[in-house]
Amino acid sequence: MSEIINNREQQTTTTNKRQAILKQIFKDLHAGKNVKEVKAHFDAFIGKITIDEISQLQHDFGDLSVEEMHRLHAKHTEIFKGAIEEVEKMNKPEEQPGHPIHTFKLENNELENLVNNQLKVHLDQFELEDSQENVLSLLEDINLLLDIDKHYSRKENLIFPYLETYGIYGPTNNMWRINDFIRDAIKDARKKLASYNGDKHAVIEVINFVIQEVITMIYREENILFPMALNNFTEDEWVKIARESDEIGYCLIAPTEVWKPERHALDEKAISEGYIKMETGLLSLKQLELLLNHLPVDITFIDQDDVVRYFSHGKERIFARTKAVIGRTVQNCHPPRSVHVVEELLADFKAGRKDTEDFWIKFRDKYVYIRYFAVRDENGVYIGTLEFTQNINPIKAIEGEKRIMS
Incomplete structure (x- = not known):
């Protein structure tokens, strides 16, 4: 019995030490310390990080400028890349068509295809020649990209509320802001293209920003947000999320099947006649x-x-x-x-x-x-x-x- 108690105490001490080191690492990062030095410190003392540990890191961003918010999020992403431990699951319902995460990932595939195989190509052509044809090609891509609002809205109105019930507020407070920055940038790009006045540099700058942030957000979703949700949500909660998704709509594609979990314990009682x-x-x-x-x-x-x-x-x-x-x-x-x-x-x-x-x-x-x-x-x-x-x-x-x- 004493061995068990000692092991638990050692595990608790180790966990507390890791959390203290993580907090100090991110304090250094926010204070402006060189990201390579911070990354080296992270690799030496932490190595791999779990989704649970990320969710416990509560960062109060306060009233930061858009530039400062992006600076910090970019640094966080750089620190986490390649360091997140994957959780193996025998049964992966999120790989079944119609499951909300399966649908989110399908949309991300479409978004990556749109950004990398269309928007980037058309932007390169525009940089060479800002002809009306090239402006219209970019405008068509940006109009398609506006559909990302549905993807973000489902995330904000369906994923975030359940995370809050588990005491996880980081995505609500911070990721929602970044979503809004991306939405605003896409609308700004559309406005500049719809009334193009020859300011080539402004168009290139805003579209490059959109490309970078959309791709980075996909990484954050698939490596941090989605695993975080999968680690916490119950089957009943995923069923509710799947049912509610239709009301908001889908981005670029829609699920072709209705998700039917093997064990569904939702109580489908009729409304009481009291x-x-x-x-x-x-x-x-x-x-x-x-x-x-x-x-x-x-x-x-x-x-x-x-x-x-x-x-x-x-x-x-x-x-x-x-x-x-x-x-x-x-x-x-x-x-x-x-x-x-x-x-x-x-x-x-x-x-x-x-x-x-x-x-x-x-x-x-x-x-x-x-x-x-x-x-x-x-x-x-x-x-x-x-x-x-x-x-x-x-x-x-x-x-x-x-x-x-x-």
Whole structure:
């Protein structure tokens, strides 16, 4: 027994030492120490690193510039390359068609093909001659690359929430920012090509940036993010992710099969027929859900702790929502760059400074009216916020009167 205890103590001591060395290595890296020196130190004292160890390294990037964020992520990638231990699994469901990771990897293959075999080739031709034909070829490639938004959106809205439930916040805080930088760069390239004015250098610079970051992100996903998720998620969680993926959509390709795991323990109970007695009526749970889903608006409710508790699921949602957001803080359901707006709104509601706030935006072919209401009980105590979203194009088009049925 004493040998077992001693072995456990030694293992704990070794683990703590490794974590201390890793933390110091990344402090040195962030402080600007030469990356080759840091890499040599890493190779000498760490050698190989596991996905679990990476997930335990919590880096607070704070309010960094785009340039600083990219500098640090590039250095992290350089340190990790070739050092991540692969975990052997007897059964690999992620290799089965239709599994979310299988689909993500298929998309990455398509993205690599698009970037390496089309975009790079057309960029070389453009560098030699910025003819209209070469500009249009690049524009066509960039328009295809815009589809990457669906790949990133599934990652942000389906993978990140479950990682958070396991106490892993690095991808949400940092990878989402990099995703946004890539999205912005692709849109910038599209804008420069669509209204090309002869600034050849600017086009080459932004497209080279896009190529580098897309390829680097694929490496981060396949060597860090996906193994991290596979090491933690249950079969039931992967089934839920697979089912939710259709709502967001796919990048360049779509899965040809529905994933059917060998053992699926999801409980497929029908909605309970129990009744809810309210002040102005009595409804079954099924009636209430159907009623809410038939409203010609999208509604979402977050509680007093900023946790998403409910959203309606009508036939045509304006903004994508997945069940993975349930139980997630609303701040982590928004890109980092817009979180401050959410925080300010909720602070006003909680302090009683406001009861409502309205926004209206053009979104694709819709004119969207977004309303927020502070929900308070009979004593005026704040219990949450209701988001109410509606396409008001049909309303704005109304003229005259209608007094008979169609």
